[in-house]
Amino acid sequence: MMLRKHFLTGALGLVLATVLSSCLKDSCETSTTYIRYDPVFITPAALRKDVVAEAPRALKEPGKIYVYEGYLIINEHEEGLHIIDNRNPKSPVPISFLPIPGNIDLAVRNNILYADSWIDLVMINIEDPANPKFAGRIQDAFPNYGIDPALGITVTYKPTKVTESIPSCDQSGPIFFRGRGLFIDAAFDAQRAGSSGSKVAAPGGNTVGVGGSTARFTINESHLYTVDRSNLRVFNLKNAIAPKLANTLGIGWDIETIYPYDNKLFIGGMSGMQIFDASDPERPKFLSNFQHARRCDPVVAQDNRAYVTLHEGTACQGFENELNVLDITDVTQPKLIKTYPLHRPIGLSITGEILMICDSDEGLKVFNAKDDLAIDKNLLQHLKDFDAFDVIALEKQSLAIITGKNGIYQYDYSNPKKLQKLSVLSISK
Structure with a gap:
């Protein structure tokens, strides 16, 4: 399953149960492998540019798929949407790409495509799928993790596997915060990983x-x-x-x-x-x-x-x-x-x-x-x-x-x- 806003919501409850313990004053350090989740920021200006269709691009990390009126729409994970002319399934033809930062999901009704863009909902008119037109945006349609005055909106947390010596004072169980980072013990994280x-x-x-x-x-x-x-x-x-x-x-x-x-x-x-x-x-x-x-x-x-x-x-x-x-x-x-x-x-x-x-x-x-x-x-x-x-x-x-x-x-x-x-x-x- 893909991690982004959905993961952190579930993790915070466990964090509150584990990090609010007292810290002993000692100098003991423990070398441990953790999955570090670093916050990802985006400025409102970068997030809220009008969506302008681009030439087709290669599939790199496809996610959700959607079919509408002979066209196949494929999510490129957190980057946007590929629009494919699929009226002949033997020879699908990529016709445009919609750059939508943070996009994962979509749906279409009456030629209007609805897509998430991190915390916003954007609307695209695809009456002409080869020439889609930006139609509007609902700001803050979905929750964020906070706003930093200098860095912008916290939209997700990205995982990195690290092995380092961490002061035991920082560690409060398998999940803890240090600075801006959220740390999850790698063994604990692995346990979590354990149509028409x-x-x-x-x-x-x-x-x-x-x-x-x-x-x-x-x-x-x-x-x-x-x-x-x-x-x-x-x-x-x-x-x-x-x-x-x-x-x-x-x-x-x-x-x-x-x-x-x-x-x-x-x-x-x-x-x-x-x-x-x-x-x-x-x-x-x-x-x-x-x-x-x-x-x-x-x-x-x-x-x-x-x-x-x-x-x-x-x-x-x-x-x-x-x-x-x-x-x-x-x-x-x-x-x-x-x-x-x-x-x-x-x-x-x-x-x-x-x-x-x-x-x-x-x-x-x-x-x-x-x-x-x-x-x-x-x-x-x-x-x-x-x-x-x-x-x-x-x-x-x-x-x-x-x-x-x-x-x-x-x-x-x-x-x-x-x-x-x-x-x-x-x-x-």
């Missing part, structure tokens, strides 16, 4: 794109929903280029993903899946919580079933790697039907009877999920030639778009027993 996309029916002529199962942004009708580690935010999009923050709900801790289905919001976290009713779009109502051991948790849903992958990861504790199949006929009482062990599953999709699971370095696994109790016995195909992270499956096109360690892969899955590779957008080394 989220497309929603959009009445009234709305056109909404398709995101993956690891998304933190999603759109339901005329509202944008975003999640961070502990909050669900609702933005009213009736004025598309000047959205209004309509509500902020505290929804627990360690929230990971959001997936909309049938006017419901399925929210995955490290300790469970929550379901909210979004019938009143600005006041989502909590319906239920399916709890599990502490692990990372993408989720997708279809009809009366939800599919949850649990995996160990950089911000997750626990060591179970599995698929949970849930009965959500009664959304107020989700029930576990069966658990299937896997290697290290992350993103997933469900389209009809076809369940696709990205199983990290074991690649993509394609199952027939018609029989809830025999999914493991119905493996249709196993693609092993890439490390898979997330997948968007477009049912009408029988097209699977998969993010992997070495590129973005596209497959025709009209025959789910024999997927046909169409193209690969390679990552520049």
Whole structure:
């Protein structure tokens, strides 16, 4: 999992429990390996430049993917968005790049692209994807870590592994501050590390794109929903280029993903899946919580079933790697039907009877999920030639778009027993 604003929120609670102890006055030093998290600052002027489209650039560190009207939009981690003409998946054509500092997530409605830029929300008009136009910005839409008068806004913390002698007076357990730095004992940090996309029916002529199962942004009708580690935010999009923050709900801790289905919001976290009713779009109502051991948790849903992958990861504790199949006929009482062990599953999709699971370095696994109790016995195909992270499956096109360690892969899955590779957008080394 990527570290930035989401990590620090979770760490601070533990820091408060560990650093507020008294310090003995001695000269003892201990050589210890720590992960040092240094604050990253950006000035308001640098953050809030208008976004101006540039020529296409090479993929280097792709993150979230999104599909809109025949175009594939790929996040370049904390740098911006690649726009790809994907109307012919056999020959995708990069057409522009949007430099957006701090960008991780995105969603699109009616040709307006919404993207995070560190603590801001920016709007881009992509009616002409080859010539996107900056449309507006909501400042301070998301929380920051403070402002230094000289250095600017603290937007994230970057990790560096260090081994050095640190006065024991500075050390107050596995996590402590020294100067501006946040230190986490490397062993403790290692212990922590120990689809059809989220497309929603959009009445009234709305056109909404398709995101993956690891998304933190999603759109339901005329509202944008975003999640961070502990909050669900609702933005009213009736004025598309000047959205209004309509509500902020505290929804627990360690929230990971959001997936909309049938006017419901399925929210995955490290300790469970929550379901909210979004019938009143600005006041989502909590319906239920399916709890599990502490692990990372993408989720997708279809009809009366939800599919949850649990995996160990950089911000997750626990060591179970599995698929949970849930009965959500009664959304107020989700029930576990069966658990299937896997290697290290992350993103997933469900389209009809076809369940696709990205199983990290074991690649993509394609199952027939018609029989809830025999999914493991119905493996249709196993693609092993890439490390898979997330997948968007477009049912009408029988097209699977998969993010992997070495590129973005596209497959025709009209025959789910024999997927046909169409193209690969390679990552520049």
